[in-house]
Amino acid sequence: MKIQVITLFPEMFEGVLGNSMLWKASDRGIAEYSFINLREFGLGPRRQVDDTPYGGGDGMLLKPEPLVAAIEQAKQNDPDALVLLPTPRGEVYKQSTAKALAADGRGLIIVCPRYEGYDERVTKWVDRQYCIGNYVLTGGELPAMIVIDSVVRLLPGVLGGENSIDIESFQDDDENIEFPQYTRPEDFQGMKVPEVLLNGHHAEIASWRATQSKKS
Numbered sequence: 001m002k003i004q005v006i007t008l009f010p011e012m013f014e015g016v017l018g019n020s021m022l023w024k025a026s027d028r029g030i031a032e033y034s035f036i037n038l039r040e041f042g043l044g045p046r047r048q049v050d051d052t053p054y055g056g057g058d059g060m061l062l063k064p065e066p067l068v069a070a071i072e073q074a075k076q077n078d079p080d081a082l083v084l085l086p087t088p089r090g091e092v093y094k095q096s097t098a099k100a101l102a103a104d105g106r107g108l109i110i111v112c113p114r115y116e117g118y119d120e121r122v123t124k125w126v127d128r129q130y131c132i133g134n135y136v137l138t139g140g141e142l143p144a145m146i147v148i149d150s151v152v153r154l155l156p157g158v159l160g161g162e163n164s165i166d167i168e169s170f171q172d173d174d175e176n177i178e179f180p181q182y183t184r185p186e187d188f189q190g191m192k193v194p195e196v197l198l199n200g201h202h203a204e205i206a207s208w209r210a211t212q213s214k215k216s
Helices: 008-015 021-029 064-077 093-103 120-125 141-152 202-212
Strands: 002-007 032-037 082-090 108-111 128-131
Touching: 002 064, 002 141, 002 202, 008 032, 008 093, 008 141, 021 093, 021 141, 032 064, 064 082, 064 120, 082 093, 082 120, 093 108, 093 141, 108 141
Parallel strands: 002 032, 002 108, 082 108, 082 128
Antiparallel strands: none
């Protein structure tokens, strides 16, 4: 899967994509990451990418010309890729969203907004708009990392375990969370592993886990 990120701060992604499962996905050729620096499409000698909003108000908005030019460049690299925009106005991003994007097979182009946002007209070039939660961040880089992590880990050959994805929290967008898990030692500072996990009775263990997975 090709993943292109349009951002003013590509260096923010180095540590995240260069480690753990995301690095493994790249090393195995399962995912390919690349960055388009929005500043390269800025206007004039100062490569301007933002301007004041019509109608007044604090802050600056990303201009449409640089953003659209960057998106079009990314589409030249991967014509069938989906263009994603992290924004509070988008639909809530869920586990089912990540699963659908991973199963779709097309590449992703993720636009990272900055400042007070973006000129609304750029949404004509966007396929999907997502909101990762009801809070405000300084830019779209962290949401982009969340989308990349949640999607890439679901690609075949990344995690390795056959059933690890199926027993995770929030499967099918329900409110259940994954059951508590324990490892050695059996007794840690007086806190013991539940007896049911030690008896080897698979049916009882499955029943306990099902009960523990239900949120109160």
